[in-house]
Amino acid sequence: MILTLTLNPSLDRTIEIASLGRGAVIRAAAARLDPGGKGVNVSRALLANRIASRAVVPFGGDEGRHLVHLLFLEGLDMVTVPVTGATRSNVTLAEPDGTVTKINEPGTALLPAELDTVAVAVLAAAHSADWVVASGSLPPGVPADVYARLCRRFAGAGINVAVDTSGPALSYALAAGPALVKPNQDELAAATGMPLGCVGDVVEAAKKLRAAGARAVLASLGADGAVLVEQDSVWYGEATVTEPRSSVGAGDAMLAGFLAAGARGVPALLEALAWGAAAVSLTGSRMPGPAHIRREGVTIGPPDLARRLRAPTDPPPPPSHSDLV
Ligand SMILES: Nc1ncnc2c1ncn2[C@@H]1O[C@H](COP(=O)(O)OP(=O)(O)O)[C@@H](O)[C@H]1O
Numbered sequence: 166m167i168l169t170l171t172l173n174p175s176l177d178r179t180i181e182i183a184s185l186g187r188g189a190v191i192r193a194a195a196a197r198l199d200p201g202g203k204g205v206n207v208s209r210a211l212l213a214n215r216i217a218s219r220a221v222v223p224f225g226g227d228e229g230r231h232l233v234h235l236l237f238l239e240g241l242d243m244v245t246v247p248v249t250g251a252t253r254s255n256v257t258l259a260e261p262d263g264t265v266t267k268i269n270e271p272g273t274a275l276l277p278a279e280l281d282t283v284a285v286a287v288l289a290a291a292h293s294a295d296w297v298v299a300s301g302s303l304p305p306g307v308p309a310d311v312y313a314r315l316c317r318r319f320a321g322a323g324i325n326v327a328v329d330t331s332g333p334a335l336s337y338a339l340a341a342g343p344a345l346v347k348p349n350q351d352e353l354a355a356a357t358g359m360p361l362g363c364v365g366d367v368v369e370a371a372k373k374l375r376a377a378g379a380r381a382v383l384a385s386l387g388a389d390g391a392v393l394v395e396q397d398s399v400w401y402g403e404a405t406v407t408e409p410r411s412s413v414g415a416g417d418a419m420l421a422g423f424l425a426a427g428a429r430g431v432p433a434l435l436e437a438l439a440w441g442a443a444a445v446s447l448t449g450s451r452m453p454g455p456a457h458i459r460r461e462g463v464t465i466g467p468p469d470l471a472r473r474l475r476a477p478t479d480p481p482p483p484p485s486h487s488d489l490v
């Protein structure tokens with residue numbers, strides 16, 4: 166069983182527009198609402214592929230009730246924790262050429278007592294878990310070392326922790342030795358302070374995260390695919406998407422696929438890329454099921470270190486997030 170924790174879940178509204186013009190009145194072509202938040206999406210993707218998962222989800226206000234209702238309709242196995250602050254809403258503006266502009270709210274403060282209740286729910290559910298996935302940003306009021314504490318708590322119990330977050334929460338978690346981290350290109354650049362212009366830079370940066378404490382690094386690179394760095398191996402892979410619709414949730418689907426396939430080596434990377442590509446071919450943050458996942462479009466091999474990235478991350482963000490790396 167794969168347990169996910171989403172401290173800052175969301176209602177995701179995806180609005181399709183012809184083009185984004187600042188200061189203009191934009192008439193949308195279509196809109197959809199999905200339950201969201203990184204761990205929530207990992208559980209949704211696993212559910213869509215009939216793999217056992219349970220999601221721990223704090224929720225509050227009308228938005229929170231709506232989120233839980235949507236998850237209930239999907240049939241998600243979840244432990245919900247009522248909290249006082251309202252669940253946030255995140256908005257994605259999607260243009261026909263595949264460009265997405267995301268606006269993620271910070272979320273409402275989680276009180277210390279509420280965080281304790283969430284932690285108790287995680288500990289209670291984790292006894293039957295092979296993996297705990299700690300995913301997404303932290304709402305205000307939550308200490309930046311919360312995922313790090315989770316990693317330390319589960320290390321002795323033989324439960325692997327995968328962390329997908331950014332900034333100080335990622336830096337602290339690295340020092341606590343997570344089994345896996347899944348940064349995207351921007352998160353990897355921010356965590357290491359390195360400009361990422363080619364696959365070789367990504368490999369070097371991912372090795373830096375391993376040196377900082379992560380056992381394995383799955384670095385996702387959007388349309389450029391992904392790099393997997395484990396103790397004895399480095400792999401690069403990519404998957405073609407003929408008609409990209411929305412990349413929202415692609416990283417979450419990718420992480421779900423990686424864990425579903427055993428979280429190790431080429432078979433897991435192949436599955437991760439197939440699930441990520443399938444998510445990109447679906448609207449909003451719809452999670453792919455078996456009917457959408459095409460493994461034949463995936464190629465994997467040793468990395469071509471000189472290969473340029475389509476969207477180099479340069480210059481790197483300020484190094485304040487990387488003080489522990
Ligand atoms: N435009 C795209 N074309 C093909 N695959 C994509 C595209 N965008 C994302 N993916 C797939 O989804 C994975 C995760 O996307 P990415 O944007 O890196 O993560 P995140 O959603 O966490 O920011 C990528 O590694 C890739 O396999």
Ligand SMILES: O=P(O)(O)OC[C@H]1O[C@](O)(COP(=O)(O)O)[C@@H](O)[C@@H]1O
Nearest residue numbers: 201202203255301302414415416417
């Ligand atoms: O917690 P964060 O970093 O604000 O991200 C939350 C958002 O990320 C998502 O989980 C999508 O994630 P990815 O696009 O990174 O795969 C949305 O459902 C949600 O709105």
